[in-house]
Amino acid sequence: MNSSLFLIIIPLMGAFIALFAKKANRLMAIVITLFMEIFSIIIYLSGKLPVSVEIGGWQPPYGINFVLTPLSVGFIILINLAAIISLFIIRGEKSYQFYSTYLVLLAASNGIVLTGDIFNFYIFSELTAFGITALIAYPKDRKSTGAAIKYLILASTAAAFLLIGIGIVYKTLGTLNIADIASKISLLDPLTLELIIILMLTGIFVELELFPFNMWVPKAYLGGTASVNVMLHGMLGTAGAYTITRILLTMFTVDGSGLLVNVNIANSVIVIALLTILVSEIAAFNEKKIKKVLAFSSMGQMGLIIFGFMIGNEQAIVGAFYLVVANFVAKTILFVLTGEFIAMSGSGNWEDMKGIGRKHPVAGLAFVIGSLSLMGVPFFAGFWGKLGLIQGAINGSAFMVVGIVIVLITAIIEGIYFLKIAHTLFLEKDSDREYLSKARVHSIVIAAILALAIIAIGVKPGLIESNINSATDEILNSTSNYIDIVFPRR
């Protein structure tokens, strides 16, 4: 499995070659991304998982290692899928900088998931931050520049906290390997451990789009083009969801059981996640710009996912994984179609998109299916996520009831604003309307395929059940499923 390093090496080499590829760089980017997707699927199906890969010939914890488990490779497949989709919906980008940065971002978001070393994780997360900042700033206008510099400052400050946390971990435990830290965490003084967890949480909160640190999200989505939105959501957001499972639920747990060592911190993360859901859904309700609506909804879904992971029992984690998949697919549909709609109507407000659903019924239908899944209507993929979340919360402690109430209320709010948009798309007529351009066929085909996937998962959740159960099992028994893989002799 040493060859899995090609997932990092090939895009990075491609990033250098793109400096000279002139017109072939888009083709090269597509070929490399397809290779990554196929290669990660081969790894997933090879039956050799889970496995730990040494880099440089030094065994962990002395060298850096990659940990390939069903969970991490599953996330990589999602990330590379988002990458392919984002490449297909690019509009006429030709400059080498765009593709070079994109390839670095691709390598970094794969690395963030695969790495088994905490300092290596820090470098990869910095790389993703730089890559996405450059891509957000790419249009070079007022909106995108403002969004990019604010994101860069916020991300660098957060990364500084992460680095202090890493320093304290090294000072006290003498190691940088995630599995090694996880096995030694009980040796620490409780107060010191609390400090470490708070510092690291602050470091990853920006990427997780959680409440006090998420002012950048709507600006970044508004500033970027449609394909950058798909990257931001599908690559960075998915990698962010993965960091919770690895940093929080593997490193800082009681005997690898998926429960955070410090109950107070776990509860405050739940409170923050619930606040995020509430604030972002209410903000989305009042928003006129469709990209901002989607950005706020994206924050809300992220809050839901974190809420599920933090409850910590089996049903809730299964639900959270279903939500990750459902949110990934549904939001990708919405971002792809939004890009088309905005290009057609020439306006970012959803009120100006009257009748587009009548002109392009397939696209309109896919949009509605995506939003129904986000709401959690039965027979759509998101339903199984919210169901698992609520089941888990009922079995959890008493104050989870508040969480259930908030989840249900926000589902209704979400329903109202998405139905308003759907109503505008289909029912309102604007007959003498002329559209600036036609919707591109391949975008609609992508959206339609993804919409079919949502219905397939929604009607028959058994399609991905075994994968999600193995991922859940990995979190609930991380000692045998993660630490023992990195250190087989202990």
Place this chain on the structure above:
Amino acid sequence: MKNDKTLLMNILAIVFLALLAYFIYAVATSSDVGINLMDDNVVENRVADRYLNKNVLDENSQYEWGGKAEDSAANIVTAVLADYRLFDTSLEVIVLFVTVMGFGLVLPDERRKIKESTQLLFNWLPILMTFMLLVGGYMFINGHLSPGGGFPAGAIISTAILVGILAGKQTVSHHTLKIVEAVAGISIFSLATLGFILKGSFFINFLEGGNIGDVFSAGLIPILYTLVAFKVSAELSGVYLEFYKGGEEHDHA
């Protein structure tokens, strides 16, 4: 109104920082069971012990000055940076690559002409540049023996280009820099892949190590540091040139 907001922000920041400081103080003086932040290194099996004793592969191995070891770099910081944790270092090169590219991407296009400077600087330029190139060269070649290494060496070499610009002379073109950058970058990752082909593991130091303390020791480290130095200097020089009117060839790609 605006002043009120600023004042409020200041007070909030001070309160937040005071709380943080108090928390850190509490952590530092905490006396619970377990390893405390301020304890001396009490954990067994610290990673650094094995690095210093150069016995990562074989726990009982010993080494001597002028003899062989698993990693024969005399500078142990270099050994950690460019051998045990080489993967980190090559990613660091990518960090610089992507940020400098982003810098060139967002910078507005109008450049200034390089101004003619004083006669004094112009006359002394060759000597200054040679001196800087020599210092930089010494650093990356001796990075495994003495303090220094690829990154500061690259920075110092790039200063030679900066001095040239300040003296009114553009010594290298944008295109050359781009080629140096790409060739060095591709070479670093090709060496990593070569390790996979020869020894079955990426980023492995596959050259024969040599003896500790020799100039030709530490296997791949001097080669890697040379590549890193060239790449870093090309990137940083690119940043300086971005500020001035450069050649026409790089902008239309």
Place this chain on the structure above:
Amino acid sequence: MMILLASVLSILMIVAAVWVLITPNILKAIIVFAIVSLVASVLFIFMHAPDVAITEASIGAGITSAIFILSYKRISE
């Protein structure tokens, strides 16, 4: 003796850092920041870290300040 020197340098560094924040003149702030970096690199030598000291002096103090000044000149034009 070393302790005295280290504490004087630390105090100098902290004073310079506060100065960076309060001075209204940006160019002055940049130059004072270079002093912070230089003092930090001397402290690195005190901590037996010559590698870090060289890197901090050349990259942290030298190149960073150069880029700051070039950018600031570009903005103020």
Place this chain on the structure above:
Amino acid sequence: MTMLNIFLLSSTSLIFIGLYGVLTRKNIVKILLSLNIIETGINLLLVAFGYVENGEVPILTSSESLKNIVNMVDPVPQALVLTSIVIGLGTTAFALGLTIRYYKTHGTLSIDASDEEEVMLNE
């Protein structure tokens, strides 16, 4: 007051000063300088974590120095700090490029300027 305490205190105060600057300053160049101060503080802090009283530089120079291996300061934080210095340079360069662009599009260096296109300055 030992050397270690001096290093820990001064680096922590640098981090706090920088944090205060990032939170309260409005000028982007000032914020970036504060960010750099935080980074310098963190670098000092990490190296101080590896500091040993009366320790030795972790570089072998002769057969004598081999006997002092037990007494050498920790090389790993130094390697990490070397990486983080370069990352800090990258952040600064990129952010300054964005600042120049920001000044061109917004006409000010204040971080509070609105991002919506209500005020058209240069177009």
